[in-house]
Amino acid sequence: MNRTRRLVVDPIRCDAHGICAELLPELIQLDDWGYPMVSEQPVPHHLEAHARRAVAACPTLALLATEVEVARTAGGRAR
Amino acid sequence: MTAPDASQLPRLLATVARPDLASHLSRWGGPPRRGPELLDELGRSRLGGRGGAGFPTARKWAALAAGGRPVVVVNATEGEPASNKDKTLLVHAPHLVLDGASLAARALGASEVIVCVDRRASAALRACGLAISERAGRGLDAVPFRLEAAPPGYVTGEESALVNWINGNPALPSFGRRPYERGVDGRPTLVQNAETLAHVALIGRFGSSWFGALGTDAHPGTALVTVTGDVRHPSVYEVAMGTPLVDVLAPAGADQPVQGVLVGGYAGTWLGPAAATSARLDPAWLGSAGASLGCGSLVVVGPHTCGLKAVAMIAAWMAGQSAGQCGPCARGLPTVADGLGRLLSAGAPNKWNAQIDRWLWMIDGRGACKHPDGAVRMIRSGIQVFAREIESHRHGGDCRRPPPSLALPRYSEVMV
Numbered sequence: 411m412n413r414t415r416r417l418v419v420d421p422i423r424c425d426a427h428g429i430c431a432e433l434l435p436e437l438i439q440l441d442d443w444g445y446p447m448v449s450e451q452p453v454p455h456h457l458e459a460h461a462r463r464a465v466a467a468c469p470t471l472a473l474l475a476t477e478v479e480v481a482r483t484a485g486g487r488a489r
Numbered sequence: 490m491t492a493p494d495a496s497q498l499p500r501l502l503a504t505v506a507r508p509d510l511a512s513h514l515s516r517w518g519g520p521p522r523r524g525p526e527l528l529d530e531l532g533r534s535r536l537g538g539r540g541g542a543g544f545p546t547a548r549k550w551a552a553l554a555a556g557g558r559p560v561v562v563v564n565a566t567e568g569e570p571a572s573n574k575d576k577t578l579l580v581h582a583p584h585l586v587l588d589g590a591s592l593a594a595r596a597l598g599a600s601e602v603i604v605c606v607d608r609r610a611s612a613a614l615r616a617c618g619l620a621i622s623e624r625a626g627r628g629l630d631a632v633p634f635r636l637e638a639a640p641p642g643y644v645t646g647e648e649s650a651l652v653n654w655i656n657g658n659p660a661l662p663s664f665g666r667r668p669y670e671r672g673v674d675g676r677p678t679l680v681q682n683a684e685t686l687a688h689v690a691l692i693g694r695f696g697s698s699w700f701g702a703l704g705t706d707a708h709p710g711t712a713l714v715t716v717t718g719d720v721r722h723p724s725v726y727e728v729a730m731g732t733p734l735v736d737v738l739a740p741a742g743a744d745q746p747v748q749g750v751l752v753g754g755y756a757g758t759w760l761g762p763a764a765a766t767s768a769r770l771d772p773a774w775l776g777s778a779g780a781s782l783g784c785g786s787l788v789v790v791g792p793h794t795c796g797l798k799a800v801a802m803i804a805a806w807m808a809g810q811s812a813g814q815c816g817p818c819a820r821g822l823p824t825v826a827d828g829l830g831r832l833l834s835a836g837a838p839n840k841w842n843a844q845i846d847r848w849l850w851m852i853d854g855r856g857a858c859k860h861p862d863g864a865v866r867m868i869r870s871g872i873q874v875f876a877r878e879i880e881s882h883r884h885g886g887d888c889r890r891p892p893p894s895l896a897l898p899r900y901s902e903v904m905v
Contacts, residue, residue: 421815441851443820
């Protein structure tokens, strides 16, 4: 067991500023309407600082990092 | 009183046209006085919710039992345009629903029951109001009942939206807020579909074995279904779980051959002719076909109407029903609905199907509530089932056939 973080968007708060996708393109892509699709994978260690920066840069406080327990790094499609 | 024959249908609709308290008591006997042990009985009954998600009722109640003094909300908003079963149930057997709510309140130690009915459903509101005053006059319930006329709208019945509205806010869903933890006035709140509570009333009286004498092992009991579309007799039926779909379509007078059936409401799944022929109305069979019983609504597309138009028009309606809070739903669904509209006329480019698929993939699972997911499920399955229809529109233009009629059964049109 390993504690790690996963990014979640509150879709009601999100206003499609798109800053998160600029700061963290490895885990966040924009859909056709400019809203972020966030990877369901845990944030890899080497991207943690970038993820923190993306969370802090969201003007509507819609991007959240939630702590999760993972047995091992699981796959997941970009969301 | 002795239990009525468990193999007999109808159960919930046994008091059709006799909704008064005296008829109810003579048919079913007085409301049972059961406490928290009812949860075990419910668990043994394997009753699943009949509002749409099919969540096990006992588990829903157990999640609540831990918190403070709860509130019970009867969800009879039924904003689903192709469903009339909860309103029909309230018109014919309001006391069964209210018995179930009373049992829930007693088992969970709740202080109040709030019954929410769509404000447009005047007959159901009237029947429910009358039933509540009959009960109050007899002192039947330990807790007060309050009737609320809820605003219309597809998402109003979503649990968090309904709780938000009861709390004086707009009837819009919340993200990540769970009513069973923090609901009405911040208290743990059970939001339960009306039909589900009517089953609880019978399980509370006659037990889980009686309940399971009809239906399948995994999904016991009966369910109300609303049949509409290209049928001669749009009706509400009570069927045993596992009943073949054709056994419902035949008495409803479905136009043959059937081109498709939308199972589970506007957020449901289209079945093609082959699946519709072999389908059984239970969550297990439907789940294996990628569908679900949902709220039990069945929309039939016969040979003389256009299923693709039905898909496009329902998609446009669902887009309009977005609460407008989440971008992928508020922006994405209208985009897809426009795209489906283009498929109706001649010369839509071949790549258009792939474009719609891509949009659906982008929308799926990205709302605070499940509204966008339901629309995606209906559209995806509709594109598959009506693939040939898409091709003939692409090459030949408008088929000049209308969409199926979606007239709902009147309350008197109950087939038992």
